[in-house]
Amino acid sequence: MRAVVTGGAGFIGSHLVELFIEQGHDVHVIDNLVSGKKEQLHPDAHLYEADITDPQVISLAAGIKPDAIVHLAAQADVSRSLANPVYDLQVNTIGTLHMLEACLLAKTATLLLASSSAVYGMPPALQASSKWNITEETSTEPTSCYGLSKLMAERYVELYAKLYGIPGLVLRFANVYGPRQLPKGDGGVIAMYAKRICEGQSIRIHGDGGQTRDFIYVKDVAEASLLALVSNLTGTYHVCTGDAISILALTDRLEHLLGQSIKREYAPSRNGDIRHSRLSPLKLVDALGWTASTSFDEGLRQTLQSWGLSTI
Numbered sequence: 252m253r254a255v256v257t258g259g260a261g262f263i264g265s266h267l268v269e270l271f272i273e274q275g276h277d278v279h280v281i282d283n284l285v286s287g288k289k290e291q292l293h294p295d296a297h298l299y300e301a302d303i304t305d306p307q308v309i310s311l312a313a314g315i316k317p318d319a320i321v322h323l324a325a326q327a328d329v330s331r332s333l334a335n336p337v338y339d340l341q342v343n344t345i346g347t348l349h350m351l352e353a354c355l356l357a358k359t360a361t362l363l364l365a366s367s368s369a370v371y372g373m374p375p376a377l378q379a380s381s382k383w384n385i386t387e388e389t390s391t392e393p394t395s396c397y398g399l400s401k402l403m404a405e406r407y408v409e410l411y412a413k414l415y416g417i418p419g420l421v422l423r424f425a426n427v428y429g430p431r432q433l434p435k436g437d438g439g440v441i442a443m444y445a446k447r448i449c450e451g452q453s454i455r456i457h458g459d460g461g462q463t464r465d466f467i468y469v470k471d472v473a474e475a476s477l478l479a480l481v482s483n484l485t486g487t488y489h490v491c492t493g494d495a496i497s498i499l500a501l502t503d504r505l506e507h508l509l510g511q512s513i514k515r516e517y518a519p520s521r522n523g524d525i526r527h528s529r530l531s532p533l534k535l536v537d538a539l540g541w542t543a544s545t546s547f548d549e550g551l552r553q554t555l556q557s558w559g560l561s562t563i
């Protein structure tokens with residue numbers, strides 16, 4: 252398969268590119284390197300330094316004649332989306348529209364959109380109990396500009412499938428973690444904690460630490476994405492574990508793996524913080540028989556080691 256991967260020099264993208272190349276696929280990366288890094292890109296990937304908000308990217312991507320466009324490039328920071336909603340819309344929604352236009356021009360390409368659990372906002376049943384799982388049918392009520400721009404991008408993918416028959420695959424990722432994640436933004440709590448531990452600093456827990464997240468290891472996300480693509484899957488699916496892990500439990504696992512206690516400081520809850528976030532993996536299990544295979548401990552161990560930390 253010949254694939255265009257937008258955002259291929261970023262955190263998730265670089266792992267996905269690696270896997271695609273290991274499996275013998277021809278990979279062309281479009282990235283403006285705003286947060287991605289050339290050094291973390293597989294040497295066999297072809298890099299085009301371009302901006303997905305520039306209309307010229309349509310002919311660039313179509314000219315590669317891809318079988319698939321794996322669209323990961325995004326403004327992925329919730330706080331930034333609130334501070335600069337126009338930029339967020341341009342990158343996440345208009346950027347996606349450009350990739351759909353490229354599929355239309357190339358005639359044969361499938362579009363895989365990396366979406367997010369942020370499209371759901373805070374479903375009341377889940378905020379009341381971490382035991383409840385969001386399904387793909389749960390109503391979407393984004394509580395941030397990021398969630399809304401991703402939801403609009405999804406709707407364009409659905410519309411282009413109906414209007415022009417472009418095969419569209421929307422994968423809503425849970426909280427992804429692993430090596431190469433930048434220690435910033437709202438999603439990168441594990442990277443942030445690893446960095447603080449490296450610096451001998453205390454880690455900051457917002458609120459009581461009882462808030463939960465569905466953490467999934469980045470290599471599992473890459474594996475699910477590739478499998479879904481080669482299986483010609485279309486529609487909307489979660490890529491998640493279905494498990495809810497609290498921030499306090501995360502801290503305990505880090506202490507266990509490092510064999511040392513970690514200094515903790517408590518700070519007030521942040522405005523708009525989601526209490527619980529937990530997705531159901533069942534639709535993807537039914538479609539592909541796929542489940543995430545990396546245990547939380549193993550994923551954490553790999554991540555800590557990538558920061559140069561010794562683990563038991």
Ligand SMILES: NC(=O)c1ccc[n+]([C@@H]2O[C@H](COP(=O)([O-])OP(=O)(O)OC[C@H]3O[C@@H](n4cnc5c(N)ncnc54)[C@H](O)[C@@H]3O)[C@@H](O)[C@H]2O)c1
Pocket residue numbers: 257258259260261262263264281282283284285286287288301302303304322323324325326327342346365366367368423424425426427428438
């Ligand atoms: N990290 C997570 O937990 C998570 C969860 C759900 C969904 N996602 C989605 O997965 C995708 C990848 O996220 P990530 O965590 O790897 O983020 P990242 O910031 O590491 O990667 C984004 C990549 O896109 C590139 N990029 C950004 N704006 C661009 C533009 N205008 N033109 C061209 N390239 C541009 C960046 O340089 C970077 O390489 C995003 O679509 C994000 O919304 C991530």
